[in-house]
Amino acid sequence: MIESLWLLAAMVMGLVWAAAAVAGDATFHVSPQGDDAWSGRLAEPLADGRDGPFRTIDAARRAVRAMDRAALKQPVIVQLRGGRYELDTPLVVEPADSGSAGAPVIYESFPGEQAVISGGRVVPMKAGDDGLWVADLPAEGPMRLRRIFVDGVAAYRPRLPAEGFFRVAGFAGADPKAKYNTPADRFEFAVGDIRADWRNLTDIEVVVLHFWVDTHLPIQAVDESTRTVTFARKSRRRFTDDHTQKGARYFVENVREAIRPGEFYHDRTAGQLYYRPRPGEQPDKTTVVVPRLTELVRFAGEPAAGRFVEHIQFRNVTFAETNWDLAGTDAGDLQAAVGVPGAIVGEGMRSCVVERCRLVRLGTYGIELRGGCTDNRIVGNEITDLAAGGVKLSGSNAAGPEAMRTGRNIVADNHMHGLGRVFPSAVGILSQHSFGNTFAHNHIHDLYYTGISVGWVWGYAASVSRDNIVEFNHIHDVGKGLLSDMGGIYTLGVSPGTVIRNNLIHDIESHGYGGWGIYTDEGSTGIVIENNIVYRTKSGGFHQHYGRENVIRNNIFAFAREGQVIRSREEEHLSFTFERNIVYFAEGPALGGKWTNGQFKLAGNVYFSTGGKPVLFPGNLTLAQWQEKGHDAGSVEADPRFADPARGDFALKAGSPALLLGFRPIDLSAAGPRR
Secondary structure, eight states, rough: OHHHHHHHHHHHHHHHHHHHTTTTTOOEEEEETTTTTTTTTOOOOOOOOOOOOOSHHHHHHHHHSOOOOOOOOEEEEEESSSSEEEEEEEEEEEEGGGGOSSEEEEEEEEOOOEEEEEEEEOOOOEEEEGOOOOEOTTTSTTTOOOOOETTTTTEOOOEESSSSOOOOOOOOOTTTTOOOOOOOOEEEEOOOTTTTSSTTGGGGGGEEETTTTEEEEEEEETTTTTTTTEEEEEEESSSSSSSSSSSSEEEEEEGGGOOOTTTTETTTTTTEEEEOOOOOOGGGGOOOEEESSOEEEEEOOOOOTTTTTSSSSEEEEESOOOOOOOTTTOOOGGGGTTTTEEEEHHHHHHHHEEEEEEEEEEEOOOOOOOTTBOOEEESOOOEEESOOOOOOOOOTTTSSOGGGOOOEEEEEEEEEEESSSSTTTSSSEEEEEEESSSESEEEEEEEEESEEEOOOOOOOOSSSSOOEEESSOEEEETTTTSSSSSEEEEEEETTTTOOOEOOOEEEOOOOSSOEEEEEETTEESOOOESSSSEEHHHHEEEEEEEESSSEEOOOOOOOOOOEEEOOOOOSSSSEEEEESSSESSSSOOSSSOOOOSOEEEEEEEEEETSSOOOOOOOBOOOOHHHHHOSSSOOEOOOOEEEEEEEGTEEOOOTOOOHHHHTOOOOOOTOSSOOO
């Protein structure tokens, strides 16, 4: 009897949805006060409780799929009433859930309200011993919690030292002169830095900062007699401070004995969470959210089979509170934290949109487009307070199947800040093996590695990464002195048709070497770099490690400290053409690195040293002597007459010698988001 009633109810609802579609009503509603047994056609529950909005977003997805959408000529809209939607599993949209160009499926917050799609759970805390709050987490399993959120603010595990870093004191028999990428699973520590009697020793992680990566190493054993710590995983690189023989910096996390106000300790062995409250916090008046899921939304197309998720949009929705943990032998020390997934993940995703959303308090990258993702738009979002980076794209490489290629996506007008809070080597926008994309008008700042990274082939092998446009982005406060070998904009590999133009880049600060503004790394080829303003970088405004036939023209490079234009490898082909640029500086050489083989072309540039000293070129030559060797034809040493360079105003005054050389004034007032 009950089964018959459920069948009858389903038939009735199907008729309601079909009739509404015929009538042109293509809107569904979801509310935390809803019920999945209702029709979802009403924004508010009826007073008698007979009908109202759905309770879950997945119920709305199923209702949309059940509609006859073939004849629809307007969007199908799912409106989410304000409030929290705590997911038990990720929302999965499949090809059968697709919309069409004329009738996309749109998930959006109800007008004037804000829906929060959360991968966490509000966990009630109670007062325990030693002034700590405690909660049982029986369902969390073995995943390490790296952050929880207390009244919307991230709380972290106890950290030693509280500020600054420890230093690796010795290499436990390893050779510090070995190749930089020699794996290691132990080192020696200074007396007292690591203790064998800490509670739940294997729940404690050591995070080593070296080269351009952060290495996360669970402790396996501690021998205080030899001051040696052994890890359950191996790093991918030796434990030196970059390419020196000095010990790397590190800190220790999740030490129960070190917990301070505003920090938590996760006891995985006992399945308990401890939190030391800040002054004034009370457990019954404080909201503690524990993230559980890694993904929130998955666009689950099957590109290899020619089945795509298409024309689905998310607008004005907040995505929040996820967690991710390293697995197996992974120490998390891959470049750009590439192993960290996204909270919104697409595969076989075409012509879909994520617009005007907020992605906050996530334990991963924000959005990840994997194989077979084309013609999507990620625009106008705020992406902040993330464990890793903002947006990551990756398709099949040049040897991979065509169906898995990713390209022609637009990532524009986004505000990305507060990134890399757990995995600091993550980047703002990472484009791997992806073609024809536009990365434009983004504001990217407050992160520890690179702003925008495009490429992912080291050297001159065939590459999918071509015809990418990087323009009108404002990128600043990158690096913050934590890691090395980074750039405001970074490229890798052969990239014909790629253009980097009209970007405003400043304040790039590495720990050791390599804080560059625009950085063409290994094999970067066929790239045009023009009309950019780059200033206040540690190591150089422009740096090419090695590559061929790049064009750098009509840019301003100012106020780098260690050198202005850097060329670090000589090859027997044309490295680049550097013409009609302004190089303006107070310290360091104008041209740093290697400039002996002549496989470069410099012409029509303006050089000026603000310290009153003459500009000297490689070999300690004056400009005239440098030109006698056949370089920098038509270049001059002269004040370009900037409006107010100390305040970042590089407009040219009338009579600037740069204008006489054909320099085109650069107007970057439109850099950054247009909304």
